[in-house]
Amino acid sequence: MCAQTISHIKTVFSFVGENSAMKSFIECMDKQYKLGKKEAITKGLGLGMLQIATFCSYSLTIYIGALAVTRRSCDVTPADIFICNFRYLSNAAPDLQTFSQAKAAGKEVFKVIKRKPAINYESNGRILEKVTGHIEIREVDFTYPSRKDKLILQGFTLVIPAGKVVALVGSSGCGKSTVISLVQRFYD
Ligand SMILES: Nc1ncnc2c1ncn2[C@@H]1O[C@H](COP(=O)(O)OP(=O)(O)OP(=O)(O)O)[C@@H](O)[C@H]1O
Ligand SMILES: [Mg+2]
Structure with missing residues (x-):
């Protein structure tokens, strides 16, 4: 429905329907927002647990590695520990790519949001005192x-x-x- 409103925005404006379109859009978004919030909390908890387990295992590897290096109990160097943990760091690469993609997409969206068109709600245009219809x-x-x-x-x-x-x-x-x-x- 929102997509239809946007694609037929001229018709909506012609029939002074922008306020009711905005109202139904907000109602629709409100429902979506509440649903999205519940979904985010559930997903967040699940993902959070998983991350806790993952990061605890990373910490354990680093801790054991540090012990092995400091106590010289076996032939391990700090470089070996770094190499061993390097793949964890490389996991961040896809996320960094998402950041740059979002930044590029967001730039265009914010440009549209911030745009102040000459014809807008603040500019009333010329208000005629008497309208005859000529x-x-x-x-x-x-x-x-x-x-x-x-x-x-x-x-x-x-x-x-x-x-x-x-x-x-x-x-x-x-x-x-x-x-x-x-x-x-x-x-x-
Ligand atoms: N938003 C727009 N931006 C740029 N060019 C446009 C836009 N709308 C229409 N045009 C161009 O303006 C010209 C006139 O288009 P318009 O829609 O006014 O014609 P029309 O006489 O209503 O045609 P039809 O009988 O097909 O409805 C066309 O060449 C069209 O490609
Ligand atoms: Mg036409």
Whole structure:
């Protein structure tokens, strides 16, 4: 449902449905969060026990190794102990890779979260004192921000008197939906 809301965000905004969409998203996330918390605790306990056993065995190896070196009871050098424990250190490598992957992915996500678009809740735009419903588009040139090199509308003019029903007709890709998007102020 969340994915559908995002992919049809223009339709949601057109019907002023963003607040109810956000509410149901929060409700949905809340359930997921509670479930996730329970799952994390159970997993954490299980994994924690396993880690305790693993790390205790590591400590035991190092302790016995240290005893063998200091008491010189057998022919063991500190380098042997290091080599013996090196594979434990190499276990960390896949986790380090996860950190760098998360950092790279997180950078893009935070860029989107921190982005302050010109058209947002704080910018109300021009609030008209009296709305009669007369729509006039005059000499409009328009390019989409993502494709600045492609002019979609060039000197576009259209007058729709209040109360008149008008159909925009034209070949696919000529800019009909773009005109409606501009009237709805999805773009300035
Ligand atoms: N968000 C966007 N970013 C970049 N280019 C876009 C975007 N939306 C539409 N376009 C491009 O703008 C042009 C006009 O598209 P638009 O959707 O307004 O046409 P349309 O007349 O509504 O077409 P259709 O009859 O198929 O619905 C097309 O070339 C399209 O590829
Ligand atoms: Mg269209």
